Amino acid sequence: MRSQESWLPEGAWAQCVSHTHQLDPDLPVWVGIDMALKRDTIAVCVAQPQDDRVVVRAKIWNPELEGIDIAGVEAHLRELHNTFEVREFVYDPAFFERSAEYLSDEGMNLVTFPQSASRMIPACGNAYEMIVAKKVAHDGAPTFTDQVLSAAQRMSDKGWTLSKGKSKRKIDACIAMVMALDRANTRPRSGLEPQVLNVWN
Numbered sequence: 001m002r003s004q005e006s007w008l009p010e011g012a013w014a015q016c017v018s019h020t021h022q023l024d025p026d027l028p029v030w031v032g033i034d035m036a037l038k039r040d041t042i043a044v045c046v047a048q049p050q051d052d053r054v055v056v057r058a059k060i061w062n063p064e065l066e067g068i069d070i071a072g073v074e075a076h077l078r079e080l081h082n083t084f085e086v087r088e089f090v091y092d093p094a095f096f097e098r099s100a101e102y103l104s105d106e107g108m109n110l111v112t113f114p115q116s117a118s119r120m121i122p123a124c125g126n127a128y129e130m131i132v133a134k135k136v137a138h139d140g141a142p143t144f145t146d147q148v149l150s151a152a153q154r155m156s157d158k159g160w161t162l163s164k165g166k167s168k169r170k171i172d173a174c175i176a177m178v179m180a181l182d183r184a185n186t187r188p189r190s191g192l193e194p195q196v197l198n199v200w201n
Helices: 070-083 093-105 117-132 142-150 172-186
Strands: 029-034 042-049 054-061 086-091 110-112 152-156 159-163
Touching: 029 070, 029 172, 042 070, 042 172, 054 070, 054 142, 054 172, 070 086, 070 093, 086 093, 086 172, 093 110, 117 159, 117 172, 142 172, 159 172
Parallel strands: 029 086, 086 110
Antiparallel strands: 029 042, 042 054, 152 159
16 A cells, blocks of 8 residues: 555556566576664565566565574575576665675675665665656565555655655665665676675765
């Protein structure tokens, strides 16, 4: 259900539902990771540019029900690494730095994406424009949809980012998607050597 204060116009997310667009193991992907410790969910979002759209899929863990399953998250990331050509695993270093170091040692390309205004304002704007222009394709998964539509704009003098808004519903999959779309849409498609990178600009 769309929140009255949702960051997206009415019907924008629904128009992006596509059951013909599936993840293709032969094409590269970008992965956004939004980690949590207690009250939020944990979300991993895959973004894969195809001919006319960027296909997105999310996996979500609920620590309040399942406990903090860091090993499960890491196992899922390894599975993605083994299934796809993952150009970047993008993460906020606040809660995931130790796991990122381990995974980087295994040859995975971990890229920090601090959720600062300077990073999130353009990333949120990019995701908004892509969704409104129907350049994103998702499968309508209910929990993913709820988290995307529950996000609200948080205004500042520099622009807007996303927050839970008055509903206080979970939005972690939306944040993971915003990060993945930003990197998939704005970074070169050329191959990268595995390394831990810092992205501050």
